[in-house]
Amino acid sequence: MSDTLYTSICDLLGCSYPILQAGMGGVARSELAAAVSEAGGYGCLGMVRESPALIASEIAAVRGKTDKPFAVNLIPAATDPALFDEELAACTEAGVETVVFFWDVVPTAVEIAKAAGMRVIYQLGSIDQALDAEAAGADAIIAQGVEAGGHVHSNVTSMVLLPQMVAKLSIPVIASGGFASGASLVAALALGAKGIHCGTAFLASIESFAHSVHKQNVLEANAHQTVHTDAFAINWPKGSPVRVLANDMTDSLGDRHFGYDPATIQREVVGEEDGRPLYLWSTDSPLQSMTGDLDRLAMFAGQVAGQISGIESAGAIVTAIVTEAREIIEKLGARQ
Ligand SMILES: Cc1cc2nc3c(=O)[nH]c(=O)nc-3n(C[C@H](O)[C@H](O)[C@H](O)COP(=O)(O)O)c2cc1C
Structure with missing residues (x-):
């Protein structure tokens, strides 16, 4: 065959x-x-x-x-x-x-x-x-x-x-x-x-x-629990949308998922990796080498997470x- x-x-x-x-x-x-x-x-x-x-x-x-x-x-x-x-x-x-x-x-x-x-x-x-x-x-x-x-x-x-x-x-x-x-x-x-x-x-x-917090969130998500947004903007050119698992951060966006500018987002440190600060609303996702408030970072995942x-x-x-x-x-x- x-x-x-x-x-x-x-x-x-x-x-x-x-x-x-x-x-x-x-x-x-x-x-x-x-x-x-x-x-x-x-x-x-x-x-x-x-x-x-x-x-x-x-x-x-x-x-x-x-x-x-x-x-x-x-x-x-x-x-x-x-x-x-x-x-x-x-x-x-x-x-x-x-x-x-x-x-x-x-x-x-x-x-x-x-x-x-x-x-x-x-x-x-x-x-x-x-x-x-x-x-x-x-x-x-x-x-x-x-x-x-x-x-x-x-x-x-x-x-x-x-x-x-x-x-x-x-x-x-x-x-x-x-x-x-x-x-x-x-x-x-x-x-x-x-x-x-x-x-x-x-x-x-x-x-x-990926950090276990990220893997665990993938397991718990269903097909409807991702968000398409350009709010996780720091590190990439303006207007670069991502798909992430919904979390408190995406909830805080309300209905405004688009129109964010990395240049004007206030830098708030939520964690670190080998001395490098991790900023809220950056495109960093939680890795095994990171510490801090990792569940506030971008939890990249597709709609297939539900599977x-x-x-x-x-x-x-x-x-x-x-x-x-x-x-x-x-x-x-x-x-x-
Ligand atoms: C955690 C994560 C990180 C990603 N990082 C990159 C990247 O650095 N470069 C890239 O080309 N694509 C990246 N992607 C997008 C993938 O290349 C791919 O388009 C996507 O995962 C396919 O959809 P799926 O998640 O439903 O399999 C990333 C995707 C995920 C889930």
């Missing part, structure tokens, strides 16, 4: 299953990326605004745990250009094969990464942006729907965005936002995707570097998605 789950994205990236782990800043360190890749998925280090030294050591740490391929996530539009160049140079020097970019399309970032011999996958939330990234030389696009956790550019759901993006592009498209099960993998393939990209599902894994009921190992999550997808494909094939 040919394996329906082995797609062109597996060929492109060298993984066994078309299950990409989102490169979540702070959360997706070497433990998580290595565990996903080792299980046959495609791990990714979340390295937004990290130092070249940390990027180099995290890449080495993944290689110490697995010989399977993985990627590094960077965000050109949310990073000081000088630091971004250094981050990219760290990836090149370490021989990284694939970088995953997010947010606004920065054609020069694609050009530099490609010239250095790396593959570029761009996560985007609109068809026009995806066409721009394709024109700039991207090798694949991740189509992010509005139900996704973390920063969210799109204003339509992945179910609607995905087939329309697939119809317009000639490079492979990967589905993101709301994918955490085998059933959703089959649905994504049916809609023309070559794979899925999962954030929230792996945020709630044993290997994720997650336990903290599993990343390898078990990959296996569960694959097993369920195979069962569903078999059942669909057996129907008259």
Whole structure:
């Protein structure tokens, strides 16, 4: 039997299953990326605004745990250009094969990464942006729907965005936002995707570097308990919305979820990480290395949080998605 789950994205990236782990800043360190890749998925280090030294050591740490391929996530539009160049140079020097970019399309970032011999996958939330990234030389696009956790550019759901993006592009498209099960993998393939990209599902894994308060909140949330807002604004350009779990902070916004400006938000320290202050309304989310009033920070998570009921190992999550997808494909094939 040919394996329906082995797609062109597996060929492109060298993984066994078309299950990409989102490169979540702070959360997706070497433990998580290595565990996903080792299980046959495609791990990714979340390295937004990290130092070249940390990027180099995290890449080495993944290689110490697995010989399977993985990627590094960077965000050109949310990073000081000088630091971004250094981050990219760290990836090149370490021989990284694939970088995953997010947010606004920065054609020069694609050009530099490609010239250095790396593959570029761009996560985007609109068809026009995806066409721009394709024109700039991207090798694949991740189509992010509005139900996704973390920063969210799109204003339509992945179910609607995905087939329309697939119809317009000639490079492979990967589905993101709301994918955490085998059933959703089959649905994504049916809609023309070559794979899925999962954030929230792996945020709630044993290997994720998220603080237990964040993981626990994911387990307790239902599909209706996320908020789409640009109030968590400090560290990113103005007008960069996120999806977070509802908490006292989002309740305090009342009906005003949008229109916040990082430049005018008063700096109130709510915690610290290695001497670095953590500000209320920043884009920092609770990590194991942080102390303070962490449940006031941004609890990034997608609407799919309502589907997650336990903290599993990343390898078990990959296996569960694959097993369920195979069962569903078999059942669909057996129907008259
Ligand atoms: C905790 C968290 C942190 C995230 N950080 C990043 C990031 O640093 N870079 C990035 O490209 N995407 C980031 N995202 C967004 C993911 O790439 C992806 O779009 C999203 O998780 C997909 O939706 P899902 O959460 O329903 O799986 C983050 C998502 C979460 C949940």
